[in-house]
Amino acid sequence: MRHLVSVLVQDNPGVLQRIAGLIARRGFNIESLAVGRTHQPGLSRISLVVSGDDAVLEQVEKQLNRLIEVIKVTDHSEPHVERELALVKVSIAGMEERLEVKDIAEAFRARIVDVAKKSIIFELTGDSTKVNNFVEAMRPYGLLEVMRTGAVGMSRGEQVLKVREKKAV
Amino acid sequence: MNGAAAILKALEMQGVDTIFGHPGGTIMPTYDALYDSPIRHILVRHEQAGVHAATAYARASGRVGVCMATSGPGALNLVTGLQDALMDSTPVVALTGNVPQHLIGTDAFQEADVVGITQPVTKHNFQVRNVNDIPRVIAEAFYIASTGRPGPVLIDFPKDVQQAEFTGSFEVEIDLPGYKPTYKGHPRQIERALEALQKAEKPVLMVGGGAQHAAPEILALAEKTGIPVIPTLMGLGAFPGTHPQCLGMPGMHGSVAANRAIHHADTILAIGLRFDDRVTGKVSRFAPHAHTIIHVDIDPAEIGKLVKTAIPVVGDAKWVAAELAKGAKKLNLSKWWGQLEDWKTKHPFAWKPKPHLQSQEVIQAFWEATQGKAVVTSGVGQHQMFAAQFYKFDKPRSWINSGGLGTMGVGLPFAIGAALARPGELVIDFDGDGSFQMTLQELATLKKHDLNVKIVILNNGFLGMVRQWQDLFHAKRYSEVYLADSNPDFAKLAEAYGIKGITLTDKAKLHETVKEVLAHPGPVLLEARVYHEEGVFPMIPSGGAAEDMIIENPRETVAGD
Numbered sequence: 001m002r003h004l005v006s007v008l009v010q011d012n013p014g015v016l017q018r019i020a021g022l023i024a025r026r027g028f029n030i031e032s033l034a035v036g037r038t039h040q041p042g043l044s045r046i047s048l049v050v051s052g053d054d055a056v057l058e059q060v061e062k063q064l065n066r067l068i069e070v071i072k073v074t075d076h077s078e079p080h081v082e083r084e085l086a087l088v089k090v091s092i093a094g095m096e097e098r099l100e101v102k103d104i105a106e107a108f109r110a111r112i113v114d115v116a117k118k119s120i121i122f123e124l125t126g127d128s129t130k131v132n133n134f135v136e137a138m139r140p141y142g143l144l145e146v147m148r149t150g151a152v153g154m155s156r157g158e159q160v161l162k163v164r165e166k167k168a169v
Numbered sequence: 170m171n172g173a174a175a176i177l178k179a180l181e182m183q184g185v186d187t188i189f190g191h192p193g194g195t196i197m198p199t200y201d202a203l204y205d206s207p208i209r210h211i212l213v214r215h216e217q218a219g220v221h222a223a224t225a226y227a228r229a230s231g232r233v234g235v236c237m238a239t240s241g242p243g244a245l246n247l248v249t250g251l252q253d254a255l256m257d258s259t260p261v262v263a264l265t266g267n268v269p270q271h272l273i274g275t276d277a278f279q280e281a282d283v284v285g286i287t288q289p290v291t292k293h294n295f296q297v298r299n300v301n302d303i304p305r306v307i308a309e310a311f312y313i314a315s316t317g318r319p320g321p322v323l324i325d326f327p328k329d330v331q332q333a334e335f336t337g338s339f340e341v342e343i344d345l346p347g348y349k350p351t352y353k354g355h356p357r358q359i360e361r362a363l364e365a366l367q368k369a370e371k372p373v374l375m376v377g378g379g380a381q382h383a384a385p386e387i388l389a390l391a392e393k394t395g396i397p398v399i400p401t402l403m404g405l406g407a408f409p410g411t412h413p414q415c416l417g418m419p420g421m422h423g424s425v426a427a428n429r430a431i432h433h434a435d436t437i438l439a440i441g442l443r444f445d446d447r448v449t450g451k452v453s454r455f456a457p458h459a460h461t462i463i464h465v466d467i468d469p470a471e472i473g474k475l476v477k478t479a480i481p482v483v484g485d486a487k488w489v490a491a492e493l494a495k496g497a498k499k500l501n502l503s504k505w506w507g508q509l510e511d512w513k514t515k516h517p518f519a520w521k522p523k524p525h526l527q528s529q530e531v532i533q534a535f536w537e538a539t540q541g542k543a544v545v546t547s548g549v550g551q552h553q554m555f556a557a558q559f560y561k562f563d564k565p566r567s568w569i570n571s572g573g574l575g576t577m578g579v580g581l582p583f584a585i586g587a588a589l590a591r592p593g594e595l596v597i598d599f600d601g602d603g604s605f606q607m608t609l610q611e612l613a614t615l616k617k618h619d620l621n622v623k624i625v626i627l628n629n630g631f632l633g634m635v636r637q638w639q640d641l642f643h644a645k646r647y648s649e650v651y652l653a654d655s656n657p658d659f660a661k662l663a664e665a666y667g668i669k670g671i672t673l674t675d676k677a678k679l680h681e682t683v684k685e686v687l688a689h690p691g692p693v694l695l696e697a698r699v700y701h702e703e704g705v706f707p708m709i710p711s712g713g714a715a716e717d718m719i720i721e722n723p724r725e726t727v728a729g730d
Contacts, residue, residue: 018288025289062470068293071347163346
C-alpha cells in the first residue's frame with residue numbers, strides 16, 4: 001500500500017540527511033522524497049512516499065517523530081491534493097511524430113518548455129499516476145530523459161500541518 | 170571570555186562536576202579553560218573508556234554523564250560508547266572538538282565528519298557554528314539527553330568557535346517545537362490496564378531499564394496486587410531480587426520460572442522495556458497465551474514495534490506505575506503462584522559442584538560477603554550472565570552492564586564511572602579475561618584516582634560465550650577463542666600499574682580471598698582461575714522460544730570434568 005506522508009521540520013543543516021538516514025537505516029523503502037521551504041521562517045516541509053502495510057506506516061511515523069527537529073508528521077489518508085512535477089525529454093524523428101507527440105501532450109495538459117531539432121522537453125504536473133501514464137505514452141517515441149520531483153501533498157479544506165502551541169514545561 | 174570558557178560555564182550551570190576525557194589538538198582551548206574551572210576532569214587513556222565511564226556515571230547517579238574528546242580519531246573513538254548509551258537509554262553528553270570552520274570539508278589533519286558519523290548513534294547531535302549559541306546548545310543538549318527516553322547527545326565545537334570572543338548571554342530559553350515528551354499516561358488507557366489486570370488469572374509484571382527510577386512505585390504495585398515480577402537484564406534492581414515475588418530475569422539466560430511464567434501468562438504488564446530479541450526469542454512464539462499485553466513506555470516508537478500490544482500507555486514509568494498502584498486491587502493468584510513456586514523451587518539458578526573453582530561460586534561468595542550492597546559492573550560474556558544470575562540486586566542503579574549493544578570491555582570503565590558517581594561505595598567489576606583485555610589500559614585511570622573498585626576477572630582462558638555457542642551449535646570447532654596460552658599474569662599486570670593483584674586458583678581459599686579483596690582499601694584486581702569449559706544455563710538458543718529452553722548443560726554428562 002502506498003502512503004504519502006507530510007513532515008514539518010525545523011530546517012537546520014543536516015535535517016534532510018537525518019530523515020533519509022533514519023528511514024534507510026530502519027529498512028523502510030522510500031519511493032520519493034521532496035522538500036522545500038514553507039511560508040514560516042525556519043520551517044521546511046517534506047513529502048515522502050513509502051509503501052507498506054499499516055504497521056510499516058505506523059513505525060515510519062513514530063520513528064520520524066523521534067527526531068528532535070521533526071515537528072509534525074501526517075499520513076494523507078484523508079482527501080488531499082497530490083502533485084508531482086516532471087520534465088520529460090522525448091526524442092523526435094520527424095514532423096509526423098512531432099505532431100503526434102504534441103497531441104498526446106495536449107491530452108495530458110503538458111507544456112512544451114524546450115524544442116530542438118530532434119527533441120522536445122515537456123513540463124507536466126499531476127498526481128503520480130498521471131505522470132506515470134504520460135511517461136508510458138511517450139515511451140514509444142524514445143525517452144531521452146525523465147526528471148520527476150516526487151509527490152508533494154496537502155490536505156483539502158481546513159486541516160493544516162502546524163506547530164503545536166507551546167505548553168508550559 | 171572565549172568560547173571555551175563559555176562552554177565550561179554553561180556546563181557548570183547544568184550542574185556538571187565531572188568530565189571524562191582525553192585532550193588533543195582541536196579541543197585544546199577547552200582544556201586550557203578547564204585549567205581555571207572547578208569542574209573535575211578525569212583523564213582516561215582511551216576515549217572509548219571516557220564515554221563508557223560517563224555512561225556508568227549517569228546510570229549510577231541518575232544524572233547526565235559527560236565526556237570530551239578531540240576531533241577525528243578522538244571523536245570516532247566515542248562511537249561505540251555512544252551506541253551503547255543509545256541502546257541502553259542513558260543520558261550522556263559528549264563534547265568534541267573539530268577543525269576550524271574554514272577547514273571543515275577539506276580533509277584537514279584529524280578531520281572527520283563527526284556530526285554525520287554520530288547521527289545514527291545519538292539521540293541528537295549539534296555542531297555549534299556561532300560562539301554565542303554555546304549556552305543555548307548546551308542547555309538543549311542536556312534537556313534532550315535527560316528527558317523523555319534518555320539518550321546520548323553530541324555537541325561538536327570547531328576550534329575557532331572555542332577561540333572566538335563570547336558576547337552572548339547565559340540566560341537561554343530552550344525552544345524545541347518538535348520535542349515534547351509525554352510523561353503522564355492517558356487516564357483511559359490506565360483504566361483499561363487496571364481492568365485487564367483485574368480479570369487476569371495468570372499475570373506477570375515485566376520491568377526493564379526504563380523502570381530503574383520507578384523502583385518504589387513498582388514495589389508498591391507488585392505488593393498491592395501480589396503479581397509476580399520479572400525484571401529484565403536492564404531492569405535488575407528495579408525490583409528487589411530477593412523479594413519472594415521476584416521470578417528472576419527472563420530471556421536467553423533467564424530463569425526457568427520467569428520464562429515459563431511468560432510462556433503461560435494470560436496478561437503481561439511490561440513497564441519500561443523494549444522486548445529485545447534476547448528477551449522474546451522468536452517473537453511469533455513469544456507469550457503465546459497472553460491475550461493482553463499492556464506496554465508502558467515513554468517512547469511511543471517502542472510500543473507495537475515488536476510485539477502486539479493490546480493496551481499501549483505512553484508515559485513515564487514512575488508516573489504510570491504510581492497511577493496503576495493507586496488504582497490496583499489485590500488479585501487472587503493462589504493457583505498461579507502454586508505453579509510459579511513449583512518452577513522456582515525446582516529450577517533455581519544453580520551449578521554442579523566441581524573440584525575446580527567456578528565463576529558462579531565466586532560471584533555468589535562476593536554477594537554473600539557484601540550482602541548485596543555493592544554497585545556491580547561487568548564486561549560482556551558468560552561472566553556478565555553469571556553476575557546477573559548469582560548476584561541478587563535489591564536496589565536500583567546497582568547493576569551496570571551493557572545490555573543492548575553487548576559491548577565487550579565496558580566493565581572497567583563502567584566501574585570507574587560508577588565509583589566516581591557514588592563516592593564511598595564499594596564497586597565490583599566482574600570481568601572476563603577476554604572482555605577485560607579490551608580496555609585494560611584504564612588500570613592507569615583507576616590507579617590515579619585510587620578508587621574503591623574491586624576487579625574480579627573470571628579467567629577461564631577462553632572467549633567463553635563464543636566458545637559455548639561453538640560447543641552447542643558448531644560441533645565444538647573452537648575457532649579463535651582460546652586465550653589461555655597468551656593471557657598475561659593479571660595480578661602482575663595490576664602490580665605493574667601499582668594496584669594490588671591477587672591470583673586465586675585454589676577453591677578452598679575462595680572465602681578468605683574474597684575477604685582479603687574486600688578488606689584492602691582502594692583498588693584490587695583479583696584473577697580467579699575458573700573451570701574452563703563452563704556454560705551458562707538455562708539457555709534458549711538464539712531464535713528459539715521458552716519451550717526450547719535448555720535447562721542444564723547437555724554436555725555435562727559427556728564432557729564431565
